[in-house]
Amino acid sequence: MNMEEMIDKYFRPGRLPHIWCPGCGNGIVTGCIVKAVAKLDLPKDNVAVVSGIGCSSRASGYLDFNTVHSAHGRALPVATGVKLADPNLNVIVVTGDGDATAIGGNHLIHAARRNIDMTVVLYNNNIYGMTGGQYSPLTPEHSKAATAPYGTIERSFDIAELVKAAGATFVARATTFHAPMLADLIAQGIEHKGFSLIEAVTACPISFGRQNKMGGPADMIKWQRDHALPLAAFEKLSEEQKAGKFPIGVLYKAEGVKEYTEAYDELIAAAQGGK
Amino acid sequence: MLKIHIERCKGCGICVAFCPKKVLAVNEIEKVEIVNEQDCIKCGQCETRCPDYAIFVEK
Numbered sequence: 001m002n003m004e005e006m007i008d009k010y011f012r013p014g015r016l017p018h019i020w021c022p023g024c025g026n027g028i029v030t031g032c033i034v035k036a037v038a039k040l041d042l043p044k045d046n047v048a049v050v051s052g053i054g055c056s057s058r059a060s061g062y063l064d065f066n067t068v069h070s071a072h073g074r075a076l077p078v079a080t081g082v083k084l085a086d087p088n089l090n091v092i093v094v095t096g097d098g099d100a101t102a103i104g105g106n107h108l109i110h111a112a113r114r115n116i117d118m119t120v121v122l123y124n125n126n127i128y129g130m131t132g133g134q135y136s137p138l139t140p141e142h143s144k145a146a147t148a149p150y151g152t153i154e155r156s157f158d159i160a161e162l163v164k165a166a167g168a169t170f171v172a173r174a175t176t177f178h179a180p181m182l183a184d185l186i187a188q189g190i191e192h193k194g195f196s197l198i199e200a201v202t203a204c205p206i207s208f209g210r211q212n213k214m215g216g217p218a219d220m221i222k223w224q225r226d227h228a229l230p231l232a233a234f235e236k237l238s239e240e241q242k243a244g245k246f247p248i249g250v251l252y253k254a255e256g257v258k259e260y261t262e263a264y265d266e267l268i269a270a271a272q273g274g275k
Numbered sequence: 276m277l278k279i280h281i282e283r284c285k286g287c288g289i290c291v292a293f294c295p296k297k298v299l300a301v302n303e304i305e306k307v308e309i310v311n312e313q314d315c316i317k318c319g320q321c322e323t324r325c326p327d328y329a330i331f332v333e334k
Contacts, residue, residue: 002334003322004331007328016280016327016328017285018327020326022287022305023287023289024326028324028325031328176324177324180323205287216288217288217289217326218291221289221293
């Protein structure tokens with residue numbers, strides 16, 4: 001299937017063009033989700049896409065799967081309910097940096113801790129775009145934002161390290177420059193039985209790029225190309241060389257950790273005395 | 276060879292910037308335009324990074 005056929009098959013008819021700004025990377029990330037589903041040849045009815053609120057969370061409205069556009073920060077609790085109700089569904093959570101790590105930050109660490117089988121695609125555009133460019137927990141330190149006109153003094157999360165520490169069993173990162181890798185990592189995350197998080201580094205040219213003088217959409221994608229390194233290459237760098245750079249690829253994977261819905265089914269069986 | 280859905284294009288210029296053969300341009304009404312199709316090598320850089328699913332390479 002070529003890309004045009006994938007868009008025709010997995011997008012709801014008549015919903016394009018989408019609402020995202022010119023040059024916004026969210027369309028590239030959403031295209032990578034579609035490519036991953038196509039690669040795995042998942043039946044549409046076996047996929048549930050759950051999103052929160054924000055620019056990226058609009059993706060659930062465009063995709064032709066079982067979808068829920070839930071409340072701000074609450075995509076993971078809703079997705080947890082969906083997965084427990086039907087553990088056979090492939091649950092994909094679409095969320096942004098503000099939605100997942102600020103408003104929904106507590107849900108994120110506990111979903112990771114439970115190792116519930118779902119795939120979180122975290123669109124990291126470093127800003128709250130929809131509400132006007134406020135800084136988020138993933139806005140890099142000293143970057144400007146509508147709520148930080150002189151630059152934010154807060155350190156940002158390394159979200160991959162955070163979810164790994166919280167108990168996630170598959171953690172990966174790619175950028176919209178590395179779109180084929182991103183699609184492949186999302187497919188690996190869906191195949192992984194357990195809590196998977198893929199951080200998709202994506203450009204917000206309007207609310208983040210403009211305030212931080214990063215140039216146009218293409219310049220921001222070239223910035224991703226110039227600052228991302230495959231994990232093996234990144235680890236060879238000295239601490240000084242690592243400054244400003246970030247690793248991409250599969251960052252962490254753990255096998256043999258009990259998955260939550262399996263543990264839940266076992267508990268039900270035990271409570272029923274094996275009947 | 277190149278198929279454009281003009282109604283989806285927002286004129287962001289990503290395809291123009293990543294095309295290695297200068298096949299594409301953004302015109303005065305901020306839409307992508309094919310200016311040099313004979314040089315296209317079907318590398319797919321435009322399709323891969325178009326955020327609007329507005330350009331496809333037909334193989």
